[in-house]
Amino acid sequence: MNPFLVEVFLSTLVLMLITFVISVIDITKTKLNRKEKLFWIIIVLAFNIFGIAYYFLTGKKKS
Numbered sequence: 001m002n003p004f005l006v007e008v009f010l011s012t013l014v015l016m017l018i019t020f021v022i023s024v025i026d027i028t029k030t031k032l033n034r035k036e037k038l039f040w041i042i043i044v045l046a047f048n049i050f051g052i053a054y055y056f057l058t059g060k061k062k063s
Helices: 003-029 034-062
Strands: none
Touching: 003 034
């Protein structure tokens, strides 16, 4: 496999992991109730980048 592609893949994976951790920490610190927090964490887990973007664009406004 091309070393450049491996590097790009690993960099993307690390960035996705970092944004996931940041979003989960942000979700747990919000004033949402327990069900809403669980809902957002499931959305972020299930839809990865789209779930994170959706949370920061819409879910964060409600908290």
